[in-house]
Structures are given as structure tokens and as C-alpha cells.
Amino acid sequence: MPRLRKNQLQPALQAIATENYVFQNWAKTFSCQCELLFTPSTEEEIIEIVRLAGEHKKSIKVFGSGHSPSDLAMTHDFLVNIDTMNKMLKVDTEKLTMTVQGGMSLHTFHKVLKDHGMALSNLGSISDQSVAGVTATASHGTGAHFGSLSSMILDLTLITANGDTLYCSPESHPDVFAAAKCSLGALGIITRITFQAEPMFRLEATQLPYKFPEVLEKWDEVIHSAEHVRVWWFPHTDDCVVWRANRTEKPVTVANPGWFLERGLGFHAYQAMLNTARYFPSIIPKITQFMYKTIHSREQHIIDDSHKVFNFDCLFPQYVNEWAIPWEDAPAALRQLDEFINKNDLKVHFPVEIRFVDEDDIWLSPAYGRKTCYIGVIMYRSVFCAQDM
Ligand SMILES: Cc1cc2nc3c(=O)[nH]c(=O)nc-3n(C[C@H](O)[C@H](O)[C@H](O)COP(=O)(O)OP(=O)(O)OC[C@H]3O[C@@H](n4cnc5c(N)ncnc54)[C@H](O)[C@@H]3O)c2cc1C
Structure with a gap:
């Protein structure tokens, strides 16, 4: 279909259109240049955009904050963003x-x-x-x-x-x-x-170190050991951390590990180590062991408003791959993953994040009709190099 120019649009749509907008997802792993980006602020404007796309046989993709690690929202035709519809x-x-x-x-x-x-x-x-x-x-x-x-x-x-x-x-x-x-x-x-x-509620969360094989042995017990439980496994080791959170009436207690541990080591030094590992991947297991010993094996305790406790600093842009499988199959899958990493001498970043979600009846949901364990694998992207690792 021939390209549509902004100046061919009716004035109301011209005012909310941008030509050749380049959209990139948060992790900068996918991008696209669309013919026209529209930023409507009413449903009537959206209807006009949809009709225009129909007339000119253009496809439409809509994006939110671009945090999907996939190319789901990419298109060369029309992009729509409704950030201003936020009431x-x-x-x-x-x-x-x-x-x-x-x-x-x-x-x-x-x-x-x-x-x-x-x-x-x-x-x-x-x-x-x-x-x-x-x-x-x-x-x-x-x-x-x-x-x-x-x-x-x-x-x-x-x-x-x-x-x-x-x-x-x-x-x-x-x-x-x-x-x-x-x-x-x-x-x-x-x-x-x-x-x-x-x-509204507060959550009391604790983070404790465990041996991963023991956690896999007591899988069901671990899943039900608190209202909200996640496990971070540190590949190349048999260490993991179990994060548990429960609703509480207790007052806010904010953990303060200090700038050195949290930002100095946990962010800046770690970033420098990862950048070095880009050229010497064999040091990745040592980095993981070092970070586990110095930061992540420390017991942590926090009480705060629920959303502050649920949310985390995800550090750096990353490639993400997350699998959803039945709860009961997860220990075998994780043991196989460990074996696969070792057998193939892969050097992978931590953590492998393991979470548990109740079943639902939503057709495309990975948790449709089954209690689901999500296994999230990440590789951080180098900060200095924009190319794939
Ligand atoms: C650092 C980080 C942490 C994350 N943590 C988690 C996590 O803990 N758990 C988890 O499950 N996911 C997590 N994600 C993934 C993220 O929650 C999803 O990818 C989510 O869809 C992103 O929302 P978004 O507003 O950025 O949507 P986008 O990435 O912009 O779009 C995602 C999808 O939503 C569609 N969409 C957006 N707006 C509309 C609309 N108005 N109407 C119809 N469709 C629309 C798009 O077309 C696309 O298909 C994380 C991602 C990042 C980068």
C-alpha cells in the first residue's frame, strides 16, 4: 500500500500524528520505524485512526510503556500509544x-x-x-x-x-x-x-539463603511457605535465595544496606564485572559466587506498602526468556536446566527467577487451567556495547 503522509490526514488526526517514529522496547532488543505514530487522547480519535487504517489497508499495533522484551508491538504501518488516556x-x-x-x-x-x-x-x-x-x-x-x-x-x-x-x-x-x-x-x-x-496492605518480606537441591526436594512446602514466594537460583552454584512475603499490620521497616553494598557493589561494580565478562565469559561463575557471598546470601527483612515490596530494581537492560510449566514439573525441569548448562559449558547470568501463579480461565494465559511455575532466565546486555552478546 502507498505510504500515507501526515499532510494527507484530516486536521484532527494530523495534530496527533508523527511520521517515521522509531519505537524501541525498554531493553533495546527490538525496534521498528513506523509510517505514522498516533497519540490519541479520546476513544473517538482511536475510532478515526482505526477507520483510516482500514481504508488504507494498514495494520495497527498499540504499545504501552514498551517494556515487553519481545517484538509484539512492532510494526512498519501505524503505531498507537494511549499514554495520555490515563484517568x-x-x-x-x-x-x-x-x-x-x-x-x-x-x-x-x-x-x-x-x-x-x-x-x-x-x-x-x-x-x-x-x-x-x-x-x-x-x-x-x-x-x-x-x-x-x-x-x-x-x-x-x-x-x-x-x-x-x-x-x-x-x-x-x-x-x-x-x-x-x-x-x-x-x-x-x-x-x-x-x-x-x-x-491497601503492608507486606513483611524476608530473604534467606538456601541450598537449591534442598529447596527442590521440598518444593510444595516451599511454594506454600508464605502468601508470596519466589526463588532466585544462582546458576553455576547450588545456592539460592527464597523470598517470602506475607500481609502484616506491623509498622514500616525499611532495610538500608547502605550505598556501598546496594549501589556501589550491587550496581556499579557488578556492571563493570559483567562488561569485563563480555570479553572473558569464563569468569562469570566466579562473579556469581562473589556476588552471592557478598550481597545475596545476607538475610534481609523489610516491611512496607505492598507495591514497594513487590517491586524490585531489575538493574540493567536484559534479554529475557521465561517458561511457564506446571508446578509439579518444575524441579525436574530445573535439574535438567542445571545439567544442560554444565554439559554445554554455558556461562549464564544470575538469577534464574522462579515464581508461582494460580490457575486461571484466560484463553491465552500460560496459567490457563493449571497452577503454573514461571522460570525466568536472563542475560544482561552489555552497557558499553549495543550489539547482541
Ligand atoms: C524490567 C522488566 C521487568 C518485568 N517484570 C515482569 C514481571 O515481574 N512479571 C511479568 O509477567 N512480566 C514482567 N515484565 C514484562 C512486562 O510486564 C510485559 O511485557 C508488559 O506487557 C509490558 O507492558 P507495557 O505497558 O510496557 O506494554 P508494551 O510492551 O508496550 O506492549 C506489550 C503488549 O501489550 C499490548 N498493548 C499495550 N497497550 C495496549 C492497549 N491499550 N490495548 C491493547 N493491547 C495493548 C501491545 O500491543 C503488546 O502486545 C517485565 C519487563 C521488564 C522490562
């Missing part, structure tokens, strides 16, 4: 529900929820994502009795490919609803979502 629309403090626009970031969502004495029951490692983006991929945290963020959706509204505004819920278009709660952006542009929340 709270409705709140019910009795039923603990809130409806917000799809472009609202989780950071803002936490603040708005807190203003009404509420919080989300579970969260992933960061809150930079948009509410539509984070649910489009069924992003998850951890907790044996807690589902993904998509499982907290009570209803949603999307603009479909033919420009219709479709409200869906368990009663209204239930099939579309079951698909749209984890749509990978493929069903339309989600503009409004109602979430189930709970009364």
Missing part, C-alpha cells in the same frame, strides 16, 4: 473495584488506589507498564493463591478492528472477554479496564 473513571470503595483508562501506568494506578484505601493483590517486579500493556501479556507476580494481573480484570472496553466500541465482561461478550484479558494486543485497542482490588 481514573470510576471507583467503588465497598466492592473494592476501580475502572481506569488503559494508558494509566501502574505507578499512577498504585497512587490512585491508595487515595481510596486500596491496592492490587499481587504485582510483578516493576510498575512502569501501562495497565493495558501489563494485562495484555498476563504479566504476573508470585503467590500460590494469586493469579496474574489479567485475572484481576472484571470488565474491559476495546475498540475493535472495524471501529466498534465493545464492552466485555463475564456477562457481556464472555468469549471476547476471556480472550481479551490476555490479548497480546491482537483483539483491538483496550481503552478502559475495571480491576478488583483489596484494602
